[in-house]
Amino acid sequence: MGIFDFFKNQFIEVIEWTDNTSDTLVYRFPVANNEIKMGASLIVRESQMAVFVNEGEVADIFGPGHHELYTRNIPILTKLKSWPQGFNSPFKAEVYFVNTKQFVNQKWGTSNPIMMRDAEFGMIRLRGYGVYSYRVSDPGVFLKELFGTNETYTTDNIESHLKKMIISGLSDLFAESKIPALDLASHYDELSELGKQKMEPHFKAFGFAITSLYIENLSLPAEVEKAMDTRTSMGVIGNMGQFQQYQAGQALREAAQNESGGLAGAGAGLGAGAALGGMMTGAMQNNVQQHQAQTMACPNCSAQMPVGAKFCPECGKSPQPATKSCVSCQATIPATTKFCPECGTNQEQKKCPKCQHVNAPTAKFCADCGETLA
Structure with a gap:
């Protein structure tokens, strides 16, 4: 050569x-x-x-x-x-x-739980994970701020820092949102979009553009999830008193089917009798309480009358005081009320029959349309 x-x-x-x-x-x-x-x-x-x-x-x-x-x-x-x-x-x-292509499926997750205050459960520890995507939007800024003069630069070199930025931003976002722990799962999309908007200026400072951010899961501590499961079970059960009666009846049936004799059988019989007596007593008390709850005293003659009755069977008077509508907010108020408890408007004011404008109590003509007032 x-x-x-x-x-x-x-x-x-x-x-x-x-x-x-x-x-x-x-x-x-x-x-x-x-x-x-x-x-x-x-x-x-x-x-x-x-x-x-x-x-x-x-x-x-x-x-x-x-x-x-x-x-x-x-x-x-x-x-x-x-x-x-x-x-x-x-x-x-x-x-x-x-x-400058998008680097997708970049994972983020909380290495330590996020402490946040919940109105229902108090202080709770929240963990979460998801994915995000980003790309280089300004090569000049990227080279000056991060790359330098290396031969190559991969996503591994910046991944840890980006994850920490995202977790810090999301922690602040979760605390500010004040969304109850029970409702977090129904707000994943909204929180993801707000998290993306919150991280945009931080990514831009390095010449990046965050193109997407998704929350895949937010999990609570095991004890909080157990309390949530217990509350769900109580909601499914419904009437706790009826459920307890049902459990007592099941126990009596199992005791009656017990074929063991002798002292053990006698003890089972005594226990079943005591349980039955207690159950009947409780049922009677419940019936009395329910009956008492279904009646009320007439405000005029003090006689007992059914709840919701329009007239007393003893004195024939209505137990409900006369009412009227507020001249301003139309709320239903007692007829003798001078000031509305909802909006505070003086009820002696005059409402114009033509334009419905509310005028002073001494006004003879409507201040809005000039109509003569009664």
Whole structure:
């Protein structure tokens, strides 16, 4: 190989990068000991951007497409090098290919529980996990703030920091939302969208754009979940007194079916009798209480009368006091009330029969339409 071939091999004529990985954010084109020939081809594929760096300073940035490198096409680098117009000699510069595709299915999760205050359960510990996606939106900011001059930069280099930012932001979001622990599962979509909006400025500071954030699960401590299960069971049972009577009846039936004799049988019989007596006593007390709850004293003659009756069977008077509607808010109030307990309006005010405007008690004409008032 002659001296001409040696120098020819030192000139790079095609600059491109074919990404065969799934996690590379930045790749530095190997131009060490090589010079880029003026007129060389720069091939930037979709989801890529090429950044020229001169002596540690970001010079020119190229988007997707085919570019021929001349002084007129790299104005910043030309200015930094102070090349004369039209000077076509080779030049040296570091070339970085930045991957701008979305990096999806990036996982986040709480390594330690999030402490938050719940109105129903008090202080609780909350754990959660989910996924997020992001991409490089500003290669210049990304290179200045994070990448530096490494040969490659992958998602593993920044993953831990991004996770900590997300968990910190979501912890603050959960505390501010004041959503009850029982209702968190029904607000995953809303919390995910609010979390994405909250993280956008933090990602932008590093040249990133967060494209999605999803909450997959929020879990409570085992003791809180057990309390929730107990409350659900009580809701399914309904009337606790009837449930206890049912359990006592089942116990009596099992005792009656016990075929063991002797003292044990006698003890079972005595226990069953005591349980039956207690159950009957409780049932009678419940009936008396229910009967008492279904009657009320007449406010006029104090005689007992059914709840909801319109007239007393003894004195024939209505137990309900006379009512009227508030002149302002139309709430139902006692007829003798001077001021509405709902809105505080003076009930002696006069309402115009034509425009319904409320006037002062002494007004003779409507202040709104001039109608004569009674």
